[in-house]
Amino acid sequence: MSGDDRRAASPGAADAELVRRIRAGDRRAETELVERFSQGLDFYLLRLTGNRARSEDLRQDTLRIVLEKVRKGEVRQPERLAGFVRSTARNLEVASYRKRARRPQRERLSAVENLTDGERGPLARALAAEDRRVARRLLGALPSPRDRQVLFRVYVAEEDRDAVCASLGLSPAQLNLVLFRARQRFKALLRERGINGRGARGER
Amino acid sequence: MNHPYVDDHQIIEQYVLGTLSPEEAERFEEHYLTCAACREDLQLAERLGRALKGVAAEELAAAAAGRLGLLARLARGARGRALAAALFLAVALLPTAFLLRRNAGLNERLAQLEAPQVNVAIVRFEPTRAADPAVPPVRLTLGEAREPVVFEIPLPAAAEGPFRAVLHRPDGSVLWQGEGLQPDARGDLTLTLPSTLLAAGDYQLLVFAAGPEPRRLARHAFRVVR
Structure with missing residues (x-):
């Protein structure tokens, strides 16, 4: 750190x-x-x-x-x-x-x-594709289907956090913990593939 | 705010989801100005969100391609072509039927909004700098039907806009916040919310003066009863 x-x-x-x-x-x-x-x-x-x-x-x-x-x-x-x-x-x-x-x-x-659009460059596209591959691995490695549901409903469907908690029987703190652990795992998987959190390879 | 606190309270996830109070979000932004680890983690959380959306999009595209492949295989024979056409029509018509139904619902909502509103709930707060815990909060009784609720928030005469207002739910999360707000001709801020947003419980409405050192001007409490 x-x-x-x-x-x-x-x-x-x-x-x-x-x-x-x-x-x-x-x-x-x-x-x-x-x-x-x-x-x-x-x-x-x-x-x-x-x-x-x-x-x-x-x-x-x-x-x-x-x-x-x-x-x-x-x-x-x-x-x-x-x-x-x-x-x-x-x-x-x-x-x-x-x-x-x-x-x-x-x-x-x-x-x-004059705006620069870094998201559309070839490098950004390649990194985004790599991120998706890592996200698939992360989804496959999650311990429970409930955790997969949390990730999709919060990040993809952008459902209200309270509604997700209510329907899955989670407290807000438990939901935050699921997201926190997913991020930690995502970070570890990226590092296994030689990518750091800032999107560049091998620069730590 | 320090780094162990950020980790222990999953502040980054809350920041990304927009569930931190404005004060906590400010404290976190102040922290990450000098914390490279938090900046990296924040980027990671957002990348994870984008990557998951990308995966979902790929899955949808693959599913759609699978359906088209099935149609192409079916269309090879004469009987197959008829079957494929029927299947195609069914797939094409389903969204149209859905849109027509949704449109009817929207027209109904529009008619409700354009109709005159009778007995609109108006909550006028007393000018105060801080809510006195000894004074019971303003009580607001709401029915099942969707209706507008108008909040009139007086501002101190000397205060200059723009203002920022934040409405907290009973659990402390932010229900609504507005920035760059200007008072009306009477010097009040007026906020209209649909009653369906307000579940039963105690709410807090905070008003801040804008500026380099944001200053709280007022805190109002109200209780929704259903």
């Missing part, structure tokens, strides 16, 4: 210390902040925007604003720095969305044409 939060006893305390150092003028602490949040922000913003170029722009703006506010002592709860970073990124995306929505339609359409 490479998550910083696994190492730190308290991520809040580490964040507060980082804020304190930046306020004291420590330039290395600023670099640490950028390194600490860059990948996570990329991930968060890409999920929010669905557009890589826009998420990269927003990540730069977010880090710039966060650094300025930390330097000026405008972060009221330094131990909740991650929350501040997240809400800054989200607000920037909301503002950017509103700005785009006000643009003339022709301009918006040309922006749509």
Whole structure:
């Protein structure tokens, strides 16, 4: 596991210390902040925007604003720095969305044409086919037909979780556990085939 | 939120299914900003969902191809062609019959929606910052029939929109949430829900001010009795 939060006893305390150092003028602490949040922000913003170029722009703006506010002592709860970073990124995306929505339609359409669609590339298609093969193996290896039903009804039919629980006599916690174990098994099967969770081969 | 908590409470599954409360979802997003393992696991959960959908699509395609293969084999002889045509018509007509029946149902629903609504249930909450546990929640008695229920939520005069509102079911899961909400001319938020969404039990409606540090403006409780 490479998550910083696994190492730190308290991520809040580490964040507060980082804020304190930046306020004291420590330039290395600023670099640490950028390194600490860059990948996570990329991930968060890409999920929010669905557009890589826009998420990269927003990540730069977010880090710039966060650094300025930390330097000026405008972060009221330094131990909740991650929350501040997240809400800054989200607000920037909301503002950017509103700005785009006000643009003339022709301009918006040309922006749509520039979207990159990673799902349609040959590599993405090959990986998706591999994922399906692994999912079939997972279904074959599940210990009970009930677990197969849970996966299909939740992920494929997208049935309401409460309805699935009621009809299969499961508590919400039991249903979550079935899904959690399926994900763990899926991960193990992918690794057996030399694929990691991020979709690339042998990069761990 | 830390990593053992995420694993112990299957937070990733709940996040993917959208069953976390907005506050928990925010805490998880804050956590994964600095947790590469959680980001990887979140991607995995979503890949598993996509892969299972893909498997289901392949199974459906294979089943359809099997039916077409049967038709082709049947169509080889003269008698077979007639049988294949009959089978084809049966397969083709079944969805049409289903759609016609569903259309009739939709027309009926549309007529109900367009008809004037009499004695619509209107729940107006008192302006409050937090629900007082000593005060019993607003009681709302609903019948079996589907009817609209209107909630009027007053907003503090000084508060500026947009607002976010979240309605929690009795078990704490999210029944509905709306973002970017603006008050009406009277300064209220108005929410209309079909009564069929509300099972018996105690509900909580939370209203937040938008902004870099979202602030809770009000919490209202109501009890549905059936």
